[in-house]
Amino acid sequence: MRIISKLLPASKMKLVISSIGVLALVLFSGLVLFEATKAEVVVTDNDEKQTVNTHTNTVGELLAEVGINVGEHDELSHSLDTQIESGMEIKYDTAKEVVVTIDGDEQVFYTTTDTIDEFLSEENLSFADRDDVSHDRTEAIEDGLHIEVATAYEVTINDGGKEKRVWTTGSTVGELLDSNQIKVNKKLDKIKPAIDEKVTKDTTITIVQVKKETEEVTEKVAFDTEKKNDSSLLKGKEQVVTQGQAGKIVKKYEVLYENGKEVSRELVSEEVTEDSKNQVVAIGTKEPVQKKETNLVTLSSKKSNSANSSKKSSTSNTSSSKANTDGKVFTMSASAYTASCSGCSGFTATGINLAANPNMKVIAVDPNIIPLGSRVWVEGYGEAIAGDTGGHIKGNRIDVHVPSKSAAYKWGRKTVTVKVLN
Template sequence: MRIISKLLPASKMKLVISSIGVLALIAFAGLILFEATKAEVIIADNGNKQTVKTHANTVGELLAEAGITVGEHDALSHSEETKIKTGMEIDYETANKIIVSVDGIEQEYYTTADTIEEFFKDNELSFADRDDVSHNTTDAIEEGLHIEVAKAYQVTINDGGREKKVWTTGTSVGELLDTNKIKVKKKQDKIKPALNEDVTKDTSITIVRVEKATEEVTEKIAFETEKKNDASLLEGTEQVVTQGQEGTVVKKYEVTLENGKEVNRELVSEEVTEESTNRVVAVGTKEEVQESNLVTLSSKKPKVSKSVSKPAPKKSSKTSSSSSNSSKVLTMIASAFTSSCNGCSGYTATGINLKANPNMKVIAVDPNVIPLGSKVWVEGYGEAIAGDTGGHIVGNRIDVHVPSKDAAYNWGRRTVKVKILN
């Protein structure tokens, strides 16, 4: 200024100072006018509000001035082309990237929702209460959140023959049964698949309810008929000396039931509570002697003589030999048995199913006396097959098969003729 003052006369100096003052005033006025013409706008950046003054013409220009870049999935209350107006409030929210996995299939989402519930609603995602969702719907949304969903499916449980369908999202068989309050006896019931196996959509669970019970059965013991020779009775006659008395035996069985049906019966013990009494029959052996008087007409006194029977003609040796070769006759003690009893299998030692053939003529023999498979004829019984054995059938003993217990009692025990036919 001093240099200028030396160069310029005083009058001109005053003029210059005045001009500078005017320019400064104009600049200051312009600055005030510039500031006065700015629009005042509120920007809410992810909830953080700030008031700015701007000469920007559009929302996009304003956000650029504020250093805000709007992404494809971000939320903006106004389009970027919207003209700026004083008093405008612009809301901007950055979208969070989350992943939703449904039954192992992943999908990416971008959302500005605050909670999972809002996110599901915005994206029209709905899941049933029985589905397994990894997060609560009230949880807040965060960047990179991974929501896993296992959708429930139905499986069938056959519990002791009764079927029911239950929902599951995949677990072990044991856990599924516990969830549905189905109790099993692990050491007794049969469960398929095993309790530790995983449940899938194709799984069907079967529970066989196994129960064991003890059952007492009282059975009759048939009496045997015992025959004794009696020389005081005529041959061919019989007389009951002692009436037979049935005995009783109590048998205990362990019975196995599966789903209420008997599958096995095992004899545990048996106790004879009353012994049977044999029926005794006296068999006459006394021979009857018949005499007749023959009167001979002559001049002498009549002579009394015993009639003499004429001997029967002898058979040829050829016929006798043939008869002895074709059959063998034995005298044997015969009792009776039946296959229609509790615990009886019904199969003979040679594999004959007597339960399927209750009227079949079969006898139990000692194979050392009568070979198994032989065809025989039994007095009072008829033709039969030697098809079974027995612990008490030794020597000249046989058991004849009859269809019922009553028939066995009626047969009793007797001495019979047995002819081996082949």
């Protein structure tokens, strides 16, 4: 200015100063007018708001002006070519990358949602409660989040013959059994596949329940029979002198059960708790006495008549005991016995082999009442031979022979009519 003032006369100097003032005023007015014509826009960048005054024409130009670069998956409330208007609110959210792996199949998503639950709903991804999802649905979405999902599937468990279907996402056999409260004896039970193997969709788990028990069994020990010759007993007869007595032995077994069924039994110990006693049987060796026959010689007709008379008398006397009972009827107490009883030889006192003839009808009698060899009829029993005796068969008592113990028990003891036939 000093240079200009020196070069120009005073009048011209005033003109220059006046021109500069006018120019400055114009510039200031233009600046004020420029600012006054800017549009006021509210921009929300990922929840952070800012007010922007701009002369840009489009949303794209405005975002570029404020340094926002819109990506392919980002969310913008307006299109980029939307014209700017004063009072406009523009919302922008940056998309986050989310990787979802479902049963090993990986997919990449981009989202502007806030939580995992909102993201899953947005992408129409639904999972059952039994599925295994790596994150809680309420967690916030972060860029680069990796969600892993294992969908559940059904497998069959055959537990001791009973089948059930359960859901799993691929745990081990042991973990699956524990989660379903299925108890097993890992030392004894047979489990297939093994307890530490992984479960797959094709897996069927089989459990054989194994139980081991110790069992005590008391058994009888059979007695031996000792035979001794007895010269006082007729040859062919046997008589029990001492009754045999069975002993007792306690055996301990280790018994193995599979699914409740016995599969093996192993003898681990045995102890004799009562010794057996031998049975002693007397074997008759005495030879029977042979009766001698006497012949009468007739000297004369008179003597012959006398001899005949004497012979008739003798014959009558020898057969009197039997003849006296022929046709006689008795009322007797009748019990029953069988040849298979303990200590029985199977032979009667008259030598009948009842063991070989179990259905033969024979009764034991008191020979003083009914002679041995008599043919008799017994009420409820039928015709029989009086072919045996017994230590307890005295007086009006008989024992009827039956083929089995059950038949003897069935007969019991009863009062019967006995008729001597001959």
